[in-house]
Amino acid sequence: MQTLRSTARSMKALTPVLSSLSTSVKNAALAAMAAAVRGQARELAEANQKDLDEAEVVGLEKPLMARLKFQGEKIEGAAEGLEALARLPDPVGRTLSARELDRGLELYQVTCPLGVVAMIFESRPDALVQMAGLALKSGNAVILKGGSEAKHSNRALADLLHRTAVKAGLPEGWLFLAETREDVKGLLELGDFVDLIIPRGSNEFVQFIMKNTTIPVLGHADGICHVYVDGNADIEKAVPIVVDSKTQYVAVCNAVETLLVHRDIAPFLLPPLRMALEARAVQLRGDPETRKYLPGIAEAVEQDWETEYLDLILSIKVVGGVDEAVTHINTYGSRHTDAIVTEDRATAEKFMGAVDSANVFWNASTRFADGFRYGLGAEVGVSTSKIHARGPVGLDGLVIYKWKLYGKGQIVADYAGSNPKSFTHKELPNSGAAR
Amino acid sequence: MQTLRSTARSMKALTPVLSSLSTSVKNAALAAMAAAVRGQARELAEANQKDLDEAEVVGLEKPLMARLKFQGEKIEGAAEGLEALARLPDPVGRTLSARELDRGLELYQVTCPLGVVAMIFESRPDALVQMAGLALKSGNAVILKGGSEAKHSNRALADLLHRTAVKAGLPEGWLFLAETREDVKGLLELGDFVDLIIPRGSNEFVQFIMKNTTIPVLGHADGICHVYVDGNADIEKAVPIVVDSKTQYVAVCNAVETLLVHRDIAPFLLPPLRMALEARAVQLRGDPETRKYLPGIAEAVEQDWETEYLDLILSIKVVGGVDEAVTHINTYGSRHTDAIVTEDRATAEKFMGAVDSANVFWNASTRFADGFRYGLGAEVGVSTSKIHARGPVGLDGLVIYKWKLYGKGQIVADYAGSNPKSFTHKELPNSGAAR
Numbered sequence: 001m002q003t004l005r006s007t008a009r010s011m012k013a014l015t016p017v018l019s020s021l022s023t024s025v026k027n028a029a030l031a032a033m034a035a036a037v038r039g040q041a042r043e044l045a046e047a048n049q050k051d052l053d054e055a056e057v058v059g060l061e062k063p064l065m066a067r068l069k070f071q072g073e074k075i076e077g078a079a080e081g082l083e084a085l086a087r088l089p090d091p092v093g094r095t096l097s098a099r100e101l102d103r104g105l106e107l108y109q110v111t112c113p114l115g116v117v118a119m120i121f122e123s124r125p126d127a128l129v130q131m132a133g134l135a136l137k138s139g140n141a142v143i144l145k146g147g148s149e150a151k152h153s154n155r156a157l158a159d160l161l162h163r164t165a166v167k168a169g170l171p172e173g174w175l176f177l178a179e180t181r182e183d184v185k186g187l188l189e190l191g192d193f194v195d196l197i198i199p200r201g202s203n204e205f206v207q208f209i210m211k212n213t214t215i216p217v218l219g220h221a222d223g224i225c226h227v228y229v230d231g232n233a234d235i236e237k238a239v240p241i242v243v244d245s246k247t248q249y250v251a252v253c254n255a256v257e258t259l260l261v262h263r264d265i266a267p268f269l270l271p272p273l274r275m276a277l278e279a280r281a282v283q284l285r286g287d288p289e290t291r292k293y294l295p296g297i298a299e300a301v302e303q304d305w306e307t308e309y310l311d312l313i314l315s316i317k318v319v320g321g322v323d324e325a326v327t328h329i330n331t332y333g334s335r336h337t338d339a340i341v342t343e344d345r346a347t348a349e350k351f352m353g354a355v356d357s358a359n360v361f362w363n364a365s366t367r368f369a370d371g372f373r374y375g376l377g378a379e380v381g382v383s384t385s386k387i388h389a390r391g392p393v394g395l396d397g398l399v400i401y402k403w404k405l406y407g408k409g410q411i412v413a414d415y416a417g418s419n420p421k422s423f424t425h426k427e428l429p430n431s432g433a434a435r
Numbered sequence: 436m437q438t439l440r441s442t443a444r445s446m447k448a449l450t451p452v453l454s455s456l457s458t459s460v461k462n463a464a465l466a467a468m469a470a471a472v473r474g475q476a477r478e479l480a481e482a483n484q485k486d487l488d489e490a491e492v493v494g495l496e497k498p499l500m501a502r503l504k505f506q507g508e509k510i511e512g513a514a515e516g517l518e519a520l521a522r523l524p525d526p527v528g529r530t531l532s533a534r535e536l537d538r539g540l541e542l543y544q545v546t547c548p549l550g551v552v553a554m555i556f557e558s559r560p561d562a563l564v565q566m567a568g569l570a571l572k573s574g575n576a577v578i579l580k581g582g583s584e585a586k587h588s589n590r591a592l593a594d595l596l597h598r599t600a601v602k603a604g605l606p607e608g609w610l611f612l613a614e615t616r617e618d619v620k621g622l623l624e625l626g627d628f629v630d631l632i633i634p635r636g637s638n639e640f641v642q643f644i645m646k647n648t649t650i651p652v653l654g655h656a657d658g659i660c661h662v663y664v665d666g667n668a669d670i671e672k673a674v675p676i677v678v679d680s681k682t683q684y685v686a687v688c689n690a691v692e693t694l695l696v697h698r699d700i701a702p703f704l705l706p707p708l709r710m711a712l713e714a715r716a717v718q719l720r721g722d723p724e725t726r727k728y729l730p731g732i733a734e735a736v737e738q739d740w741e742t743e744y745l746d747l748i749l750s751i752k753v754v755g756g757v758d759e760a761v762t763h764i765n766t767y768g769s770r771h772t773d774a775i776v777t778e779d780r781a782t783a784e785k786f787m788g789a790v791d792s793a794n795v796f797w798n799a800s801t802r803f804a805d806g807f808r809y810g811l812g813a814e815v816g817v818s819t820s821k822i823h824a825r826g827p828v829g830l831d832g833l834v835i836y837k838w839k840l841y842g843k844g845q846i847v848a849d850y851a852g853s854n855p856k857s858f859t860h861k862e863l864p865n866s867g868a869a870r
Contacts, residue, residue, distance in 0.1 A: 361840040412802035
């Protein structure tokens with residue numbers, strides 16, 4: 001992987017330039033990129049048509065064809081996404097803490113870009129545009145690896161975005177399109193130059209990435225989410241929350257896969273819930289106790305508790321209370337999003353404290369777990385890891401901080417030995433700018 | 436590794452209990468542990484004496500013997516460390532952000548423990564006490580793996596601390612002492628249960644850990660730190676900063692290894708600096724230009740730029756300006772701590788922005804890079820990675836956050852389709868407590 005390695009090395013060397021770009025240069029570049037995408041809409045659509053034609057020939061599945069399509073509205077949407085990024089506050093250069101260590105010796109903890117981020121994604125060419133914009137706004141160089149089925153679209157987009165941004169003041173080489181399957185393997189070994197990998201794709205794919213690199217990975221494999229309906233739940237809330245969590249959009253990571261129901265409420269909740277779910281073609285699978293209340297539904301077996309259906313299927317289990325629900329979730333869940341429905345605040349707080357997941361909800365649909373709904377402005381991804389960023393991750397997930405110490409010649413020897421000077425450790429007004 | 440794996444699995448299951456411990460229970464446990472360490476000082480000293488006797492027999496090196504010793508003042512110091520931890524604010528349960536998504540739908544980003552942290556350290560038994568205290572205060576279960584040369588001390592301490600904390604309200608099994616070399620290998624594969632590994636030891640050891648696990652690692656291998664003396668530097672500041680950075684404590688990661696000097700100031704700075712450094716027995720190695728001003732010193736070769744001497748040796752290179760200094764540091768440095776000496780603020784800001792290191796200093800000694808001097812209260816370690824925590828890391832490095840959403844039955848379908856409700860996305864007063 002000499003080529004990709006040397007490319008990544010050069011990209012790493014751009015860190016000083018990219019981290020010092022002014023907000024106005026970055027925003028102007030995003031605006032220029034949006035204009036270029038609009039201006040070249042026809043050429044981009046033509047490139048995409050080549051991919052679509054080739055996909056037709058090899059018989060790509062319908063849903064993948066839909067994701068591959070990058071025409072008309074989708075092109076306009078990508079341009080608007082870049083303009084929206086330009087309007088977000090700059091995540092770089094924010095002061096997280098400020099402390100006087102001694103008179104004339106001031107310490108600032110200031111956000112800065114990670115350096116080089118790599119994103120590996122499947123067919124959707126719009127993901128390329130979004131990730132290029134996120135990287136630019138956060139001052140990172142970016143390696144993009146798309147699916148080979150989108151190669152004409154990706155090449156046209158990467159070339160256009162790179163070129164346009166360079167004209168607007170970005171350094172040559174800030175964006176690189178990796179194209180081969182070998183590049184993915186090569187990427188995983190570039191720990192010296194790549195600071196973060198963001199994989200988007202199937203569970204198996206994401207898990208493969210996570211298990212085969214020592215580079216930090218921002219993402220999630222499974223989304224096995226739960227709703228627990230407590231004994232004190234309001235059934236009028238519980239039914240729509242379960243229906244929405246399951247059916248509002250079924251093929252996503254924050255859709256519910258397993259419903260846990262308190263024994264006390266099961267006879268009252270389950271029959272009306274069944275009607276509402278079956279009206280939306282949801283197949284139910286239940287443990288023995290559930291099946292007493294819902295005769296005729298399929299049996300849920302051990303494997304159901306650890307399956308992300310991504311389909312109109314819901315497994316149901318009756319439990320004795322919040323503790324059993326928490327244990328089930330922490331055992332079988334994927335630490336993504338889990339909700340409790342209850343009228344009892346103490347039980348809700350207990351659940352939200354004890355469930356070891358990125359998102360824990362009280363009386364709300366699991367489908368709210370999303371960067372847009374959270375108001376993050378832009379979503380880099382959803383993380384189920386616990387390092388750096390968790391849950392929906394916005395631009396903040398692409399920056400880290402450095403400690404800047406401003407002195408007047410101080411040395412440590414004066415603070416040691418006999419008659420040492422002491423530290424004042426006084427918090428300074430955290431003005432949002434490093435003095 | 437069935438044993439360690441099942442132990443780790445049980446520890447992971449303690450997360451709900453540990454994360455919900457009240458601050459007062461945790462602080463009382465820390466106080467009880469401090470009292471127990473003091474009360475059992477004689478027994479602990481006796482256990483340690485066994486280690487010292489065995490080390491004597493196998494001929495352990497002097498510095499290692501000193502680190503292994505855990506008697507008298509060191510025992511009292513460990514007890515005081517636990518008391519100091521009790522006085523620090525609780526890192527768990529802090530609200531990082533609070534946002535109304537819509538009326539009656541409130542999102543809180545609240546800190547919580549990581550879950551299970553593992554620390555692998557060499558001889559020093561005081562590290563065991565410190566890490567046990569840090570884990571307890573941050574609500575984490577902890578796996579400790581010490582060196583076999585300290586096995587009697589570690590067993591006595593781990594048993595005492597575990598037992599005392601359980602009496603004070605911690606759950607059985609919150610602390611586990613791993614003892615075999617195989618345990619280390621086993622640990623690296625416990626990604627399902629262990630959330631963070633903190634290695635302390637030689638560079639080779641830390642590097643081995645980092646390269647052989649997909650579990651996040653908090654730590655640093657090399658500490659190749661630089662001081663760059665700019666053309667506009669005040670020589671009265673530069674000389675003591677370089678001397679302090681090199682000699683104040685030579686065998687540590689934040690000591691300077693390479694000095695970069697601007698061509699314009701080299702003839703004026705280098706001769707007096709040589710006198711000051713040689714007075715403290717520092718050996719100098721220089722590039723050809725340095726050796727013009729410092730005749731007779733050894734030659735610095737390529738390998739010097741990438742060597743952490745941890746010794747009274749300093750390599751020196753003359754550079755043309757701040758850009759060349761930054762490039763050298765980003766190429767050869769270890770992203771730990773680098774300082775500029777200059778009277779020109781713009782140059783200092785440029786250097787601090789462009790150097791890709793955890794700690795970047797202006798007119799101050801590199802030796803200030805330290806959790807105690809930074810006022811963090813307690814130091815978990817120094818991180819040169821860019822994920823989660825960077826530079827000196829305090830208790831904050833042992834927590835992450837979760838997103839808590841408080842609703843009244845809201846579903847996503849109402850915010851989609853035709854005539855959708857809109858989000859308000861209004862920042863809420865961030866009170867420091869999740870409502």
